[in-house]
Amino acid sequence: MTAYCRVSFPLAVNQAFLYRLPDELKNRVRPGSRVIAPLGSRKIKGYVLEVSDSSSEPGFQVKDLAGVIETGPVLSAKFLNFIRKLSARSLSPAGLFLELTEGPARVPETRLVVWLTDKGKEVLEEGKLRGKSRQLLELVSQKALSPAFLKKKLGDRRLSSRLKSLEQAGWIELKVKKRKLRENQLQAAPLPRQLSLPVVFPPEEGPAGSIFRALQATNFQRFLLTGEAQKRSELIVRVVDEVLKDEGYIFILVPEIEQTRRWLPLVKQLGLEAVFYHSRLTEKKRSEAWEQIISAKSRLVIGTRAILFLPVEPVRLIVIDEEQNKLYDQAENPAFEVREGAELRAREEGAVLLLSSSCPRVSSYYHAQSGGELIDSGEPEVLSAQQVVYLNQAGWLPEKIKEETEPYLKNGQQVFFFINRKGYAGYLFCPACGYVPRCEACQIALRLDKKKGELVCRYCGQSISQPEVCPVCGQKLRAGRVRGSQFLLERVKKALPDFELALVEESEDKKRMESCLKKIESGKIQVVIGTEYALSRLCPGRFSLVVIVEPEMSLNLPDFRAAEETFIRMFKASELLDNQPASKIIIITSRPGEPAIKDGARRDYLSFYRRELEYRRLLKYPPFSLLVSLSLAGSNLRQAARVSRRLMEELEQRFPALEIIGPKVKPGQWRKVRKEVRLYLRPGTTEGLTLLSQFLEEFSQTNSSVHLQSRLLF
Numbered sequence: 001m002t003a004y005c006r007v008s009f010p011l012a013v014n015q016a017f018l019y020r021l022p023d024e025l026k027n028r029v030r031p032g033s034r035v036i037a038p039l040g041s042r043k044i045k046g047y048v049l050e051v052s053d054s055s056s057e058p059g060f061q062v063k064d065l066a067g068v069i070e071t072g073p074v075l076s077a078k079f080l081n082f083i084r085k086l087s088a089r090s091l092s093p094a095g096l097f098l099e100l101t102e103g104p105a106r107v108p109e110t111r112l113v114v115w116l117t118d119k120g121k122e123v124l125e126e127g128k129l130r131g132k133s134r135q136l137l138e139l140v141s142q143k144a145l146s147p148a149f150l151k152k153k154l155g156d157r158r159l160s161s162r163l164k165s166l167e168q169a170g171w172i173e174l175k176v177k178k179r180k181l182r183e184n185q186l187q188a189a190p191l192p193r194q195l196s197l198p199v200v201f202p203p204e205e206g207p208a209g210s211i212f213r214a215l216q217a218t219n220f221q222r223f224l225l226t227g228e229a230q231k232r233s234e235l236i237v238r239v240v241d242e243v244l245k246d247e248g249y250i251f252i253l254v255p256e257i258e259q260t261r262r263w264l265p266l267v268k269q270l271g272l273e274a275v276f277y278h279s280r281l282t283e284k285k286r287s288e289a290w291e292q293i294i295s296a297k298s299r300l301v302i303g304t305r306a307i308l309f310l311p312v313e314p315v316r317l318i319v320i321d322e323e324q325n326k327l328y329d330q331a332e333n334p335a336f337e338v339r340e341g342a343e344l345r346a347r348e349e350g351a352v353l354l355l356s357s358s359c360p361r362v363s364s365y366y367h368a369q370s371g372g373e374l375i376d377s378g379e380p381e382v383l384s385a386q387q388v389v390y391l392n393q394a395g396w397l398p399e400k401i402k403e404e405t406e407p408y409l410k411n412g413q414q415v416f417f418f419i420n421r422k423g424y425a426g427y428l429f430c431p432a433c434g435y436v437p438r439c440e441a442c443q444i445a446l447r448l449d450k451k452k453g454e455l456v457c458r459y460c461g462q463s464i465s466q467p468e469v470c471p472v473c474g475q476k477l478r479a480g481r482v483r484g485s486q487f488l489l490e491r492v493k494k495a496l497p498d499f500e501l502a503l504v505e506e507s508e509d510k511k512r513m514e515s516c517l518k519k520i521e522s523g524k525i526q527v528v529i530g531t532e533y534a535l536s537r538l539c540p541g542r543f544s545l546v547v548i549v550e551p552e553m554s555l556n557l558p559d560f561r562a563a564e565e566t567f568i569r570m571f572k573a574s575e576l577l578d579n580q581p582a583s584k585i586i587i588i589t590s591r592p593g594e595p596a597i598k599d600g601a602r603r604d605y606l607s608f609y610r611r612e613l614e615y616r617r618l619l620k621y622p623p624f625s626l627l628v629s630l631s632l633a634g635s636n637l638r639q640a641a642r643v644s645r646r647l648m649e650e651l652e653q654r655f656p657a658l659e660i661i662g663p664k665v666k667p668g669q670w671r672k673v674r675k676e677v678r679l680y681l682r683p684g685t686t687e688g689l690t691l692l693s694q695f696l697e698e699f700s701q702t703n704s705s706v707h708l709q710s711r712l713l714f
Contacts, residue, residue, distance in 0.1 A: 001053040003066065005029055007037050008095035009048040012333065014087075014708070015701045016049050016094070018058065019065045030099075032075030036067040049084065051319040057619050073101055073294070073311040080155045082348045086341050087328045090711045094335035103294070104286040113144040113175055114163065131616040132156050133166065140172065199349050207375045211239050214352045215316060222343065222353045224323075224368035226605075227377030228574075229540060229594040232356050234335035235377050236319055237266050239354075240300060240393050244272070245552055248316035249293075253301040253342060255325035259536055263321075264304050265446035268423035277310075279475040300351035304331060307337045307561040308345055312444050313350040318342050323355040323364060323535075324568050329414065335709055359571040362564055362625040383574065384601045387587045390592040398495035404586055405545060409499055409526050413544035418573045419488050420554050427556045428455065428477045434591045436468065436556050437477075442661070443619050445556040448479060458558035459680055461664030488549060489529055495633050501527045504534035535572040544583050548601065560621045561713075563596040570600025620682075626689050628681040629711040632697070637665070637677075644677045647699060654695060657684055 004022035019031055019037055029035065033048045043066050047593070075098075087094040116124075116137060123129055124137045131512065132346055134156055151159045166172045207225075214221040225232050225383055252262055257278045267274045271640035275289045275298040292298040293310055301307045305328075320328070320342055328338040339355070346353040355364060360381055368374040391400070405415050427445050429436045437446045439457035448457035448466070456463045485505055494503060502516050502525045517537060519525045530538065540569055554566045577583050585601050592598065617624050632641040644663045651658055662679030685691045693710070700708040 001055055002057070003051065003053050004062070005035075005048045005159070006050040006392060007035060007065075008049050008087075008093055008098065009037075009039060009044060009046040010095040010099040012096075012707060013092065013704055014091055014093045014537075014697070015704055018062055019306070021051070021063045022064050022392065025065055025068055028070070029065070031077070032080055034069040034072050035065055036410075037062050037065055038070065047095050048092060049080070050361050055380050075311055076313055077313055078313065078348045082345045085344050085348075086336060087710070088693050089340065089344070089710065090334070090336035091696060091708045092334040092336060097309060100306060100334075101311045103290040104283055111146055111162050111176070112149065112407070113146050114140045115144045115173045115175055116140045117171060117173050117615055119169075123171055133162065134161065136166070136169065144175070163333055163429045177427050190195075197309040207377050207482045208235055208239055208702040210375065211352060211354065212242065215239075215243060218316075220347045220350050220352050220353070221373070222346070222368075222371075223355065223373045223375050224375060225354055225356045225375045226360060226365075226379070227358060228251055228380045229358055232358070232378040235265055236321075236354070237270055237272070237355065237643065239317065241270060241272065243301060244291070246316070248314045249296075249299045249301065249312050250317045250319070251307050251310075251342075252300070252319040252321060253307065253320050253328075253338065254302065254304060255338075255537065257304060259322065260304075262301055267300075267302075272300055274300040274302055277301055279304070279306060284384075291639065305341070308338070308341050313349065315345065315351045317354065318346050318354050319354045320358060321356050323357045324359055324361050325536075326565070330713070334710075337711060338497075339714075340712060358575070359568050361602075361714055362609060362616065365609060365621040366613060372643045379605070380603050381579065382604050383577070383579065383585070385584060387577075387579075388601045389599075391586060391588045392590065400490060402497040404547070405496065405527070409496070411544075412521065412523070414520070414526050414528065414542060415537070415545045415547070416534075416543040416573075416576055417488055417492060417547045417549065417557075418534070418656075419474075419485050419529070419531060420550040420551065420569065420570075421484055421531055423452055427558075428466070428479060430554065431471065431478055431590070432475040433470060433473045434552075435470050435472045435477075437464075442560070443556050444560055445562070447558050450479075458664075460661045477631075485529055485531055492527065492529060496527060499527050500525050501529065504528060504537065506531070506533045532569060535569070535576070538576055540575045542579065545546075546573055546584075547586045547588065549574055549588045550590075551587065551597050551600075552589050552594060554590075555594060555596060561615070563594075563612055563615075566594075566611075567600040568597040569604070570597060571603055571640050574601050574603050577652045626686070627676065627681050627713040628689070628692070629713055630681060631676050631678045631709045632663075632706045633676040633709070634706040640706050641665075644679065646703070648679070649697065650695075651681070655683070655688070655692065658682065658688070658692070 003026050005019055005021055006016040007019055008016045011570055017037070017039070029048055029051060029308055031048055035046055035048055036043050037046050083094050083097050086097060104214065112669055120137055121141065124134070124141060129137065130530070135154055137149060147159060147163060147412045150156070156162060163172065163174065167174060211223060214223070225235065234283070236252070243250055252263065257280050260276050260278065275292050277286070277289050277293065281289065293301055293312060299467060301310065311661045320339055323339060330336055330338055341661055343353055345351075365374070427436060427448050437455055438444060439446055439460065439462060441462065442457055443641050444457065445457060446464070447458055449456055453466045454463045467477060470473065484501060488500065489503055502520060504513070504516065507513050516525070521539065528534070528538070548570065551566055551570055554569065557565070559565070577585060587597065587601055589597060595608050599605070616622065621627065632640045632644050648660060648663065650661060657683035660679060663677045664679070665677055681692065683692050696708065696710055
């Protein structure tokens with residue numbers, strides 16, 4: 001019998017390679033081991049996914065494994081199953097995910113030390129040397145010492161010049177000494193104490209009761225927690241406090257690093273031992289956090305997607321905070337849907353998955369309500385109609401801005417202007433009645449291709465010639481234009497020259513932005529202009545007046561979730577209002593009757609949810625169907641198109657009931673190095689999705705010249 005293993009490398013190649021195990025490595029290699037294997041002319045690090053024995057030789061040449069890296073985390077079967085499933089679902093190589101399990105690279109600590117040379121020993125033995133120079137040589141004659149220690153011991157202010165002169169004389173030598181570090185290793189889980197009993201969670205009947213019952217059963221269960229942010233956080237912290245009384249880890253995922261700050265006061269207030277883990281930590285801080293987690297000194301981990309790949313167990317609770325945030329759909333390598341990844345990990349561990357949001361995705365709310373998984377901690381207070389004021393496009397005029405904002409500013413209150421983004425939107429609209437051309441089949445806004453004079457559907461690729469007039473009212477159609485944050489900044493400066501303004505949008509200057517946010521919190525800056533970037537960084541309830549500028553522009557994005565995204569932005573912007581009787585939201589829009597705008601400004605989630613659900617039911621969008629986005633990218637457009645045609649042929653043969661939308665070239669991609677063809681698939685059932693995922697994984701491995709990427713759209 002010959003032993004073989006399949007190895008995945010941390011490369012953008014979704015394929016596992018077969019290697020023969022030499023006799024000396026048979027007992028040292030197991031699934032999850034880090035190994036060195038030949039790949040082409042190189043020998044690189046990879047990860048073993050499977051080990052097997054076979055009496056027959058494969059019909060191709062198999063190379064021997066070169067070696068084993070003994071150090072590193074030991075991966076359990078459950079954890080490897082999670083990696084395999086995530087790799088299959090996202091069509092990203094398992095090696096890229098396994099590389100994330102290794103933790104931070106540990107650099108040996110270095111320090112400068114003083115050594116005594118043979119010549120220095122002779123001078124010291126002669127006894128002619130006096131004073132601090134002799135004392136220094138006597139100290140380093142016993143062992144090498146650092147300059148910092150010598151300065152403290154001798155009290156010598158001129159130590160640097162003294163060391164230099166002694167070194168020039170050849171009596172001492174300055175060397176850099178490295179401290180040898182142990183490799184990161186997982187420590188064995190502590191043995192159960194004698195007569196120890198499992199923790200019994202409190203028999204609550206309130207919102208947390210169902211969570212405690214699921215934790216007691218130690219089986220996977222998913223919940224959606226809705227309500228005002230502070231109430232949700234307090235409930236989560238109470239559950240966390242109970243879970244920490246037992247053994248096991250708790251992961252709290254946030255969509256971006258800045259949102260970890262929101263958890264810091266609650267963690268300190270309750271005295272919980274928590275570790276914040278993300279990519280922006282320094283190497284030293286990250287290594288310290290890794291050691292705390294791996295050694296189980298801290299079992300509460302708060303951070304971004306990286307914490308899903310911590311090789312620890314058991315994981316009892318995974319919380320996804322602000323689950324509606326689109327940043328959970330990660331595009332960077334390895335690309336995967338974080339919410340889907342969290343569910344896969346929770347299923348393998350038998351953990352509880354808790355989604356948390358005040359305005360959850362429509363699909364999440366629907367499934368939670370249908371499955372009895374909805375936990376309501378108290379819906380946010382709906383704003384009254386008197387607090388929401390609509391203005392037409394004349395609201396852009398400086399005199400109108402001044403008239404609305406000055407009363408608040410003179411009272412020392414703060415004002416926030418929200419505008420979605422800057423740039424131009426490629427669509428047509430009617431300025432008279434608000435009509436926007438949409439695809440007859442997909443019912444999403446058609447993208448305007450100015451060069452070809454066509455309107456194109458992003459999903460199915462169908463195109464029509466660019467119309468000149470509105471079919472509803474006969475007025476001339478115009479190209480949609482988004483006047484961005486810089487435009488608004490100029491208008492507001494002109495209207496309010498006596499007040500300091502701050503622009504909060506994504507910037508490379510992180511320190512300047514942090515300083516700006518501190519001034520806003522202290523009240524030194526009264527007028528703030530911000531994009532979507534600002535919504536998660538400004539404190540809720542801070543502003544007495546919120547002005548939302550042209551929110552209808554995002555309704556025309558070529559996506560079936562455009563209304564949902566618009567509603568979420570409106571909802572989050574309205575949360576910044578302090579909700580006092582004199583507080584007010586002003587919306588500058590040409591379409592005040594849009595449910596996403598009207599309900600979002602008033603924080604009326606249920607009203608928007610009912611309307612949006614009906615729209616999706618009619619058009620068979622999620623949650624009433626499964627929709628998979630599939631992209632095929634390569635350096636050659638013809639090659640990507642050829643593989644896409646082959647893929648469609650095989651899909652039609654194997655899955656006759658599968659609905660295929662597309663394929664089409666992704667807009668603008670032909671100008672870049674990578675050429676991308678995209679199509680959308682509608683599998684009928686969850687079982688069909690599983691079979692489809694298996695087929696796509698096999699297809700991507702046999703067509704490695706084109707990179708496939710799969711996303712499940714919610």
